Amino acid sequence: QRGQPTSSDDPLTHIRGNWDRVRAEVKTMNGKVEALLRESDPDHIADGTLYLMAPYPFHTKMLNDPAAREVVETAIARMTGILLQVNTLLRPERELGAAPPRKMSPAPRAAAAPSPTEATAEIAETPSEGGMAESAGDYRVDRARAIFDASDIDPDELTTLR
Numbered sequence: 001q002r003g004q005p006t007s008s009d010d011p012l013t014h015i016r017g018n019w020d021r022v023r024a025e026v027k028t029m030n031g032k033v034e035a036l037l038r039e040s041d042p043d044h045i046a047d048g049t050l051y052l053m054a055p056y057p058f059h060t061k062m063l064n065d066p067a068a069r070e071v072v073e074t075a076i077a078r079m080t081g082i083l084l085q086v087n088t089l090l091r092p093e094r095e096l097g098a099a100p101p102r103k104m105s106p107a108p109r110a111a112a113a114p115s116p117t118e119a120t121a122e123i124a125e126t127p128s129e130g131g132m133a134e135s136a137g138d139y140r141v142d143r144a145r146a147i148f149d150a151s152d153i154d155p156d157e158l159t160t161l162r
Contacts, residue, residue: 011045011080011082011084012042012044012045012050014080014082015042015050015076015080015082016041016042018079018080019041019042021079022037022072022075022076022079022080023037023038023075025075025078025079026071026072026075029071029074029075030067030068030071032062033062033063033068033071033072036054036059036062036063036068037052037063037072039054039055039056039059040052040053040054040055040059040063040088041053043089045084048084048085049084049085049086049087050076050084050085050086050087051087051088051089052072052086052087052088052089053088053089053090053091054088054089054090054091055090055091056090057090059088060088060089060090063086063088064087064088069085069086069087072086073085073086
């Protein structure tokens, strides 16, 4: 059985009106969850579920964790008298100030950082300056020579230094 709001407001209006109190209650139970809620807002209620809108996929994932949901659901019940399940969705891009979304879909993944092999290839393609060699290994050696004001030693000359 789900409870009803204690005021004459509809449940969503009642929750929105008490959202700061709900967040304060969440903070007493779990500060990390409250931090995620700072940028998340109650959006709508459907079939006994309060839907929150979060700005980033990370917030959505963390707030949909069963333990986090339980904390938020408990705080809402304590502060408003309304028993609801909670589900967090990613806020549409247009509300974030970007171009309108094509459709409601999972958030796109961020571009991955280049692999070490790709990063080395980028270094190898660095244009030569002042006679620096083109390969990544020679480039690094040339940079070390410049930094330390070094010069090459002929291995045959090493025997005479001993």
